[in-house]
Amino acid sequence: MERTFVMVKPDGVQRGLVGEIISRLEKRGYKLIGLKMLRLTPEMAEKHYAEHRGKPFFPGLISYITSGPVVAMVWEGKNVVAAVREMMGATDPQKALPGTIRGTYGIDIGRNVVHGSDSPATAEREINLFFSPEELVTYDRNL
Numbered sequence: 001m002e003r004t005f006v007m008v009k010p011d012g013v014q015r016g017l018v019g020e021i022i023s024r025l026e027k028r029g030y031k032l033i034g035l036k037m038l039r040l041t042p043e044m045a046e047k048h049y050a051e052h053r054g055k056p057f058f059p060g061l062i063s064y065i066t067s068g069p070v071v072a073m074v075w076e077g078k079n080v081v082a083a084v085r086e087m088m089g090a091t092d093p094q095k096a097l098p099g100t101i102r103g104t105y106g107i108d109i110g111r112n113v114v115h116g117s118d119s120p121a122t123a124e125r126e127i128n129l130f131f132s133p134e135e136l137v138t139y140d141r142n143l
């Protein structure tokens with residue numbers, strides 16, 4: 001079954017949106033199989049965002065994502081990578097459709113509430129960076 005990595009960013013945690021984001025994904029029918037709260041080290045943040053190294057916003061992105069705790073999650077389900085991207089809305093909240101997470105709660109591209117993997121391959125890499133295999137659980141969900 002497909003898996004994706006989702007992270008409530010420091011602004012989402014500070015604004016009390018953790019429950020709302022989990023609730024939206026649960027109600028959609030996806031299965032939460034890994035969850036932890038942590039504060040990223042700069043080393044981990046740079047690994048997670050390695051593809052953006054060298055871009056003008058990279059230093060600001062690293063200092064922001066390490067500025068407070070995040071909630072890291074692994075979600076499982078059919079087509080979950082694309083579905084979560086759709087539910088989050090466009091990276092820039094100003095362009096995100098109303099009703100999406102960013103379109104509802106986001107204001108700024110640098111503080112866009114939530115991160116979700118952009119492909120199944122990226123999801124595997126991001127999941128392995130944040131979780132060891134024994135931290136992911138298996139169970140049945142009745143929908």
Ligand code: CMP
Pocket residue numbers: 052057061091109110111112114115116
């Ligand atoms: P995310 O989906 O976590 O992936 C990379 C992040 O870089 C992105 O969300 C934005 O929060 C952040 N970012 C900051 N500035 C920019 C920018 N100008 N263009 C794209 N992403 C940006």
